[in-house]
Amino acid sequence: MxxxxxxxxxxxxxxxxxxxxxxxxxxxxxxxxxxxxxxxxxxxxxxxxxxxxxxxxxxxxxxxxxxxxxxxxxxxxxxxxxxxxxxxxxxxxxxxxxxxxxxxxxxxxxxxxxxxxxxxxxxxxxxxxxxxxxxxxxxxxxxxxxxxxxxxxxxxxxxxxxxxxxxxxxxxxxxxxxxxxxxxxxxxxxxxxxxxxxxxxxxxxxxxxxxxxxxxxxxxxxxxxxxxxxxxxxxxGSAAPIDVPVPAAAPLRIAVTPELGGVPVDTDTQRVLRDAVEAWRTAGCSVTHRPAPFDVDDAFDTWARIQGFELTAGFPAPLRHTPFRQLLWQGYVRSQYGFLAGRMAAGAELGPREYFNVLDRKATLANTVDAFFDDWDLWITPVAATPAFPHRRTGADLQIEGVSVPYALPIAPYNCPTAAPGHPILTLPAGRSSDGRPIGLQVHARRGTDAALLAAGRRLDAALSYDSSPAPLGA
Structure with missing residues (x-):
């Protein structure tokens, strides 16, 4: 045992x-x-x-x-x-x-x-x-x-x-x-x-x-x-027994988007995604490659403007106004997150009317994704372009396949736009890199179907047979 x-x-x-x-x-x-x-x-x-x-x-x-x-x-x-x-x-x-x-x-x-x-x-x-x-x-x-x-x-x-x-x-x-x-x-x-x-x-x-x-x-x-x-x-607050069996249900209809925001994932992540798709097809799922259900750049902009406006509203008074507001976003935040700072700084400049317009864009985006799920049960994307990377100063460049890229680039396009619609997202451990680092996948579903998403995730997980044991510390 x-x-x-x-x-x-x-x-x-x-x-x-x-x-x-x-x-x-x-x-x-x-x-x-x-x-x-x-x-x-x-x-x-x-x-x-x-x-x-x-x-x-x-x-x-x-x-x-x-x-x-x-x-x-x-x-x-x-x-x-x-x-x-x-x-x-x-x-x-x-x-x-x-x-x-x-x-x-x-x-x-x-x-x-x-x-x-x-x-x-x-x-x-x-x-x-x-x-x-x-x-x-x-x-x-x-x-x-x-x-x-x-x-x-x-x-x-x-x-x-x-x-x-x-x-x-x-x-x-x-x-x-x-x-x-x-x-x-x-x-x-x-x-x-x-x-x-x-x-x-x-x-x-x-x-x-x-x-x-x-x-x-x-x-x-x-x-x-x-x-x-x-x-x-x-x-x-829902009632659930300790042992919830993997549900027997109709074959899952799965849409897969291997790349978001024009940022390709590395070779290991591509392999893990391919292997997962093959495993799910073998398990009887219908899996098809599809483009993202929304304009990724527009969703990214929606996320950043809401974040920029709301974060700035919570800052101490001097940082909410010029010139310190610009110094914060274009100086400190840009040094940490590069291109992400510019997108969020645009949100910091919004007035109340523009902010509510962005919230309307967010609602429209959510409805667009809901319509996508009329045809699909699940949508699968990578979580990031790479597995875990070595420690570094925040803002220092990362690498994708040996190519130096800005700090936020391998992660932000896969996580910020997908957060904007407000849909549930399961992160599913799916495989490992050639040097043993874990690689997960994002599993998206319709708003309000969190419990059903987890049930479907059990089915996906069973097909993958991923070893969930803790890391062998000291081995």
Whole structure:
């Protein structure tokens, strides 16, 4: 039988409820692995060990009286240090909040606890939760368990790294421009960017206004799609049994777009996508190459203008106005993200009327994608043009097949335009590069069909037979 730190959340939940193993044993095994390997990975930045032990003991005591708290009874989980946690330090990746302790849990954290989960600790993220790497000004750099010299991605990089390292069976992250999807892809885990459903609460300091009201979503992360189903049931408030069988249903109609924004993916990613398509066809799916269902450049522009306007609205007063606004976007942000800064700076210049016009464009874009799903069940795209890359300064050039390209180019065209419509996106681990780095794929579906997307993802996952074991640290 595999080590408890290699078991899925579904398996752990089943074994705890069957009393084959105690919640305390499960917790202590994960704490031991964190103690041994977290110094190398730096994924978990704040542990809540003593309260977790008390809750694990309470979970075992409850079971002795046939009391079950919920589908996650006794299962540990970690959350990105962007989510407020009652009585536990939450920095939001901002230096002046390094000692801040919230009074209340973010709604997502509260739901996981209410489902019986045990909060184990908080995970690393980049400054202000805005980068595709994971360099934190307080906690330092998180590393990819599959290649410690490389990034686990961002901004939910610590969450993905903790899963890939076997520190936790479940994680919680958030996504604006790939913050769930890129780390899942880089670390070989699964994530769900849910259907966008209004402003995201619980991920900002209490004193700050909620100016970012679109595109940002919170979502579950796990090593398997079945674990995502279990966690999503808890987050969405739906009832789901621990063991949800892979559904027998009509053949899936799948559209595949191998390239977005004119940015080709590398040879390894092309191979993984080809192999996945062949596996799904063998499993009876109808798979066809199709162009993107929308104008990628227009969707990119829509995303950037909304982000630029809403982020600027939340800045301190001097940075909301000229000349400091231009210095921020055209100076600092351009040095970090290159061409992306110009697109977002255009949003920072919008007046209220223009901003509402962009929101209308977003709504039209969402309707266009819904119409696309009249003919297709799923839409598949790469997550990025490359697997995880070696650590570097934010803004430094990356490489695609040995060609130097701007920092944002291999990632932004695959993640920013696809976030704009607000549709659910599953990141599915699908294969590995020639040197063993994980490669994932994005699986898109119609708005509001998150549960159906996860069920379909189980079918895709079963056809691929991807090994979801944690990285062999120290091997």
């Amino acid at each position: 595999p080590a408890l730190t290699s078991c899925s959340a579904v398996e752990l939940a089943r074994r705890i409820r069957a009393r084959d193993v105690s919640a305390v044993e499960v917790l202590e095994t994960h704490l031991d692995r964190i103690e041994r390997w977290n110094p190398a990975v730096n994924a978990v930045v704040t542990l809540d060990a003593e309260r977790a032990r008390a809750r694990a003991n309470a979970a075992d005591a409850a079971l002795s009286h046939d009391e079950v708290w919920g589908p996650l009874h006794g299962v540990p989980f970690t959350v990105k240090d962007q989510f407020s946690t009652a009585g536990l330090r939450t920095t939001y990746a901002l230096p002046h909040y390094t000692r801040f302790v919230p009074e209340a849990d973010a709604p997502q954290v509260a739901r996981l606890k209410a489902a019986g989960g045990i909060l184990l600790g908080k995970t690393n993220l980049p400054f202000a939760a805005y980068d595709w790497q994971c360099h934190n000004p307080t906690f330092g750099r998180a590393n990819n368990p599959w290649a410690l010299d490389s990034t686990p991605g961002g901004s939910s990089g610590g969450s993905a790294a903790a899963l890939a390292a076997g520190f936790t069976p479940l994680g919680l992250g958030a996504d604006v421009g790939g913050s769930l999807r890129v780390p899942a892809h880089f670390c070989g885990v699964a994530s769900l960017r849910p259907t966008e459903d209004g402003p995201l609460r619980g991920i900002r300091p209490p004193a700050r206004p909620a100016t970012v009201r679109h595109i940002a979503v919170a979502g579950p992360m796990a090593r398997t799609v079945s674990d995502l189903q279990l966690e999503w049931a808890a987050l969405s």
